[in-house]
Amino acid sequence: MKLTLKGVYKYWETESGKVRVLDNVNFSLNTGDFIAIMGPSGTGKSTMLHLLGCIDKPNMGSILFDDTDICALNESAREIIRLKHIGFVFQNYYLIPTLSVIENVMLPLQLANAPGNHLEKAYRMIELVGMESKINENTSKLSGGQRQRVSIARALVNDPILLLADEPTGNLDTKTTREIMDMIRLVNKEKKITTVMVTHDTKVAQYADRVYYLDEGRISSANL
Amino acid sequence: MVAFSLAKKNIVRKQERSLLTIIGVILAVGSFVALLSIAEGLNKKINSEVKSRNVDIYVLPQGSASLPTGPIGGLGASSDDIEVAQMLPDDDMTLPKTETGKPITLEDINNFKKNIRTAPKTKGNFIDYLNSEAGTGDSGDGSPLAKIKSAIGVTRFQKSIRGRNVIFWGIPFGFSDSDNTTIFQSYLPGMKIDNGGQFPIIAEAVNDMYACKNRRTASQLSQQERVFVAGKKIAEELRMSMDKPLNTNREGVSLHLEALLSFDAGFQDYFCYMPIQTAMAIDGSYGKVNEIWIQLEHPTQKDIKELKNALSYYFPDLEFKTSDEYLGTSAEMLKYAWFLEFAIALIGILIAMTASMNTMLMSTFERIREFGALRAIGAGRSTIASMILIESLILSMIGGIAGIIVGILGSIFLDGAVQAVFRMSFPMANITFNLILYALILSGLIGIIGAIFPIVLVYRMEIIKALKWDI
Ligand SMILES: Nc1ncnc2c1ncn2[C@@H]1O[C@H](COP(=O)(O)OP(=O)(O)OP(=O)(O)O)[C@@H](O)[C@H]1O
Ligand SMILES: [Mg+2]
Numbered sequence: 001m002k003l004t005l006k007g008v009y010k011y012w013e014t015e016s017g018k019v020r021v022l023d024n025v026n027f028s029l030n031t032g033d034f035i036a037i038m039g040p041s042g043t044g045k046s047t048m049l050h051l052l053g054c055i056d057k058p059n060m061g062s063i064l065f066d067d068t069d070i071c072a073l074n075e076s077a078r079e080i081i082r083l084k085h086i087g088f089v090f091q092n093y094y095l096i097p098t099l100s101v102i103e104n105v106m107l108p109l110q111l112a113n114a115p116g117n118h119l120e121k122a123y124r125m126i127e128l129v130g131m132e133s134k135i136n137e138n139t140s141k142l143s144g145g146q147r148q149r150v151s152i153a154r155a156l157v158n159d160p161i162l163l164l165a166d167e168p169t170g171n172l173d174t175k176t177t178r179e180i181m182d183m184i185r186l187v188n189k190e191k192k193i194t195t196v197m198v199t200h201d202t203k204v205a206q207y208a209d210r211v212y213y214l215d216e217g218r219i220s221s222a223n224l
Numbered sequence: 225m226v227a228f229s230l231a232k233k234n235i236v237r238k239q240e241r242s243l244l245t246i247i248g249v250i251l252a253v254g255s256f257v258a259l260l261s262i263a264e265g266l267n268k269k270i271n272s273e274v275k276s277r278n279v280d281i282y283v284l285p286q287g288s289a290s291l292p293t294g295p296i297g298g299l300g301a302s303s304d305d306i307e308v309a310q311m312l313p314d315d316d317m318t319l320p321k322t323e324t325g326k327p328i329t330l331e332d333i334n335n336f337k338k339n340i341r342t343a344p345k346t347k348g349n350f351i352d353y354l355n356s357e358a359g360t361g362d363s364g365d366g367s368p369l370a371k372i373k374s375a376i377g378v379t380r381f382q383k384s385i386r387g388r389n390v391i392f393w394g395i396p397f398g399f400s401d402s403d404n405t406t407i408f409q410s411y412l413p414g415m416k417i418d419n420g421g422q423f424p425i426i427a428e429a430v431n432d433m434y435a436c437k438n439r440r441t442a443s444q445l446s447q448q449e450r451v452f453v454a455g456k457k458i459a460e461e462l463r464m465s466m467d468k469p470l471n472t473n474r475e476g477v478s479l480h481l482e483a484l485l486s487f488d489a490g491f492q493d494y495f496c497y498m499p500i501q502t503a504m505a506i507d508g509s510y511g512k513v514n515e516i517w518i519q520l521e522h523p524t525q526k527d528i529k530e531l532k533n534a535l536s537y538y539f540p541d542l543e544f545k546t547s548d549e550y551l552g553t554s555a556e557m558l559k560y561a562w563f564l565e566f567a568i569a570l571i572g573i574l575i576a577m578t579a580s581m582n583t584m585l586m587s588t589f590e591r592i593r594e595f596g597a598l599r600a601i602g603a604g605r606s607t608i609a610s611m612i613l614i615e616s617l618i619l620s621m622i623g624g625i626a627g628i629i630v631g632i633l634g635s636i637f638l639d640g641a642v643q644a645v646f647r648m649s650f651p652m653a654n655i656t657f658n659l660i661l662y663a664l665i666l667s668g669l670i671g672i673i674g675a676i677f678p679i680v681l682v683y684r685m686e687i688i689k690a691l692k693w694d695i
Binding site: 050053055056075076079080082083084086088090092094095096097098099107108110111112154 | 225226230233234237593594596597598599600601602603604605607686687688691
């Protein structure tokens with residue numbers, strides 16, 4: 001899927017006035033592109049992923065999925081895009097605490113009424129992230145790294161065409177980081193999933209085809 | 225389906241709170257069912273009792289107690305003191321005039337009965353008379369007024385026997401004028417002789433009114449008149465038997481139990497009945513009756529109404545009621561009781577609604593981040609709304625069903641209490657299909673109302689705000 005940002009502005013209304021987070025952001029990705037976004041804390045990296053993920057809307061500008069401006073769609077259309085076409089690995093995981101590992105991973109399949117055996121599909125994803133020993137564990141009992149892996153499995157289970165990953169390895173050790181990044185890289189190449197990843201880690205960023213740098217609301221290419 | 229399993233999970237996760245909500249609903253629905261079952265039961269009993277009588281028109285003293293029947297009525301007003309209202313027919317006139325200030329005698333009642341029988345036969349004439357005498361009335365359709373087949377005076381008094389208030393009815397123990405049955409059976413057709421015994425017939429009582437003409441005391445009653453019959457329930461309860469005379473505590477006169485009666489319906493199994501003259505002698509209420517019961521020749525609803533209206537016009541000091549109206553006044557009293565009970569139950573329901581609303585709202589606030597997360601991965605607002613609704617409905621329906629069970633148990637308990645108060649040994653509570661239906665609807669309503677606020681909240685909340693929500 002081709003992804004294009006045109007003149008995207010985002011600001012927050014706070015008591016001390018408008019806080020500008022994204023200030024005329026423009027870039028575009030081709031199908032299967034894999035980019036990494038870096039930048040200091042609090043510059044709006046997560047905010048930008050939320051905009052791409054149909055979770056939030058920019059104050060100005062447009063975000064095109066192929067030729068469709070997702071900002072102009074109504075809520076139910078955005079719901080379908082979120083569910084069927086986007087995989088999101090959140091910085092704070094946002095797993096459902098009442099559900100077990102397998103149930104969390106199955107959830108997008110159930111919500112989308114996806115064909116095939118949900119249990120089997122979910123199990124395969126969990127195997128991929130190396131969590132098969134914990135499938136029936138409640139997610140509230142998992143460590144940060146384990147949660148991160150479950151949330152990656154959940155993001156990939158519906159075969160998205162756009163993967164948005166907010167520091168997917170932030171809580172992982174070097175070995176697991178490598179495994180997870182190899183995996184993300186693999187699905188990106190194999191299934192041509194357009195991938196946008198936020199990271200603080202230059203080593204992780206090297207898995208991407210290109211690296212952007214976000215600071216003071218503006219985005220620029222970075223050379224590592 | 226997903227919504228359902230998510231709702232179930234949340235109920236299980238917050239066990240204590242779920243349990244509290246369920247208990248709230250149980251209490252509300254339980255008290256609703258228990259209280260209203262008693263009201264329903266009472267209604268049914270009185271209904272069936274009045275329906276089991278074959279009386280077309282009741283004549284009552286004006287403004288008499290609205291519950292003239294049953295142990296309830298007996299307990300309510302001291303009905304044995306109510307006299308038939310003052311009315312004195314003029315002997316010279318074919319149609320009696322009313323004149324207040326003088327007490328009615330049984331002879332008057334008998335005259336009244338005869339006079340009505342000899343009233344102008346066509347409605348047209350009757351109405352003419354009304355018009356000429358009083359200047360009001362309706363010319364009607366010219367059809368004749370219905371004929372009265374028979375009218376009897378009935379007395380009622382209470383007496384304490386072994387610490388229990390027993391209601392005695394005085395009623396003519398003779399043969400009916402026209403039917404080949406006793407007067408008693410003609411007016412109370414549901415009566416059956418329970419086992420052994422024979423219903424006593426008193427020759428002098430064929431015309432009840434004359435039999436009571438002269439004031440007599442209990443000791444002046446003939447041996448034949450010193451009898452009574454008893455409903456089998458009261459007889460069982462007080463261990464009355466046909467070999468044991470019942471002492472009336474008045475001049476040492478005792479009465480002999482001649483038969484045990486059973487009825488299909490109502491409170492009649494709890495009453496004792498005796499010849500009207502006996503009742504008057506024992507009660508010391510000679511010449512007074514509590515009610516006059518009238519049967520028509522070939523009663524139709526229309527005839528009964530017409531005659532009732534005519535009588536009401538002639539005797540404004542008396543109240544004439546059709547069977548339905550007679551029941552209606554009882555039912556009206558019951559309706560007050562029903563509304564009172566309903567109001568009490570409603571308070572419970574409102575509390576349960578508030579509690580369930582609170583639970584659902586708390587649970588929603590706690591889970592706003594979770595809802596945000598669900599929506600962020602693509603769950604629709606409707607999925608989340610149905611999840612909240614299902615959760616609320618599961619809690620309220622579990623509470624509702626358990627509440628119905630508790631209510632049924634509670635009604636058995638309440639029944640016991642009511643029976644202890646009224647000293648009756650038959651179940652009063654009546655759990656009707658409608659009552660259960662109402663209880664289920666109310667439970668559902670509790671669930672729906674509990675879910676409304678949270679659903680509105682979820683619909684309005686932006687995902688990004690939900691995700692960053694701080695509890
Ligand atoms: N809902 C909000 N209301 C007001 N300000 C917000 C809101 N969400 C984020 N911000 C502000 O927007 C800015 C960007 O936040 P964002 O989470 O996108 O940063 P980030 O680049 O992802 O940082 P980090 O690397 O620490 O994750 C921050 O200054 C933050 O305080
Ligand atoms: Mg961030």
